[in-house]
Amino acid sequence: MKSAAPMFVLGLRDGILVGIDDVENGLSCGCVCPGCHSPLIARKGGRRAHHFAHKPGEDCGGGVETSIHMLAKDVLAKSRKIMLPSVTISLREGGGPWRVHGPQLVELDDVVLERRTGHIIPDVVCVADGRELFVEIAVTHPVEAAKVSTIREMGVSAIEVNLSNEDRASSKQHIEAIIVNGTNLKKWLFHSPTAVLERELRGKVEALPLTDRGLATHADNCPLPAREWRGKPYANVMWDCPGCIWSVDMDSEYQYCAGRHARPSLEKRGMKPEWHYLES
Ligand SMILES: [Zn+2]
Structure with a gap:
């Protein structure tokens, strides 16, 4: 018997579902099993919570x-x-x-x-x-x-x-x-x-190639942009992307970014990211 499941507290009386609290004890509850339509016994009293039971040997297993x-x-x-x-x-x-x-x-x-x-x-x-x-x-x-x-x-x-x-x-x-x-x-x-x-939106996620520049790894053409160097936008993928709401994923070659193409669709629909992020 599975214990982590709802108790059998609903029987059928005259074709209508009734709760265990609304019937008399024992067979005089007048209920049948909603699964197999055999008569039920209301067990009210004792230590267990009130519930219905089939007659011995008649449990169809599907009543609850x-x-x-x-x-x-x-x-x-x-x-x-x-x-x-x-x-x-x-x-x-x-x-x-x-x-x-x-x-x-x-x-x-x-x-x-x-x-x-x-x-x-x-x-x-x-x-x-x-x-x-x-x-x-x-x-x-x-x-x-x-x-x-x-x-x-x-x-x-x-x-x-x-x-x-x-x-x-x-x-x-x-x-x-x-x-x-x-x-x-x-x-x-x-x-x-x-x-x-x-x-639709997955098709709008952009793969920004990663470039190693000495100690830092950059994604060029960051749409925010997070940073600029001589007029060229980029992001430091260790510092800028993990906290950015437009960052979707990263692997060894690309930063996957929703900022340029998916952003308008998301914003137009008023969508907000569920995860915690840092404002840049
Ligand atoms: Zn049954």
Whole structure:
């Protein structure tokens, strides 16, 4: 039994999800498992937190996951909105991200549970502004890598809500609040508009060749410019580039710089770098 997962606190009664706090103890709770539809026993009392259990030998293993997917669908359909996490882009693999915008509350036009879409079945499919948004709920394990790459190939924006560590206080209201308004347990698996922008901006990063000048290594044609020598702009890559917001990366031959070509696009969109940098 996995302990670091939400407790089984949601059962189906007359086709409606109910919380463990809203039912009677034992079999008289009148609930069935959302996964396998066998009768559930409400275990209220004893030392463990209140939870549902299958009858001995009947545990389908999928009750918690299915119930939380259903809850997510229900609460999103009811609230018609979802808080989405910050959007960032990166101009290099694993590089410091640029903040596109902070968390945003988005209105939803439609919400559907586990509908096959292409080759995958997203946990919940939302529609906002005519576009699909997949909401994946990680209950016992994170979304599989294969599913994430399929989502990327489909070009559909998707978030993951990570409930796998919510082993305590996982009441119905608590989980609902995380799904609708939370930000810190959510992350983008793929953000479609940003992926397009990222490709565009990566194409605008300039490779400034490095030149060794005695004790210093310089990148000529620094767009700021950080320094000038007889009218020629350059940067000292040890001193100027590491703290520069336009510096994307460096290897043994080049300083990769967004300052000349990507900067206008970034500034026009009001993007700010997320990492700490020094003003030059
Ligand atoms: Zn079951």
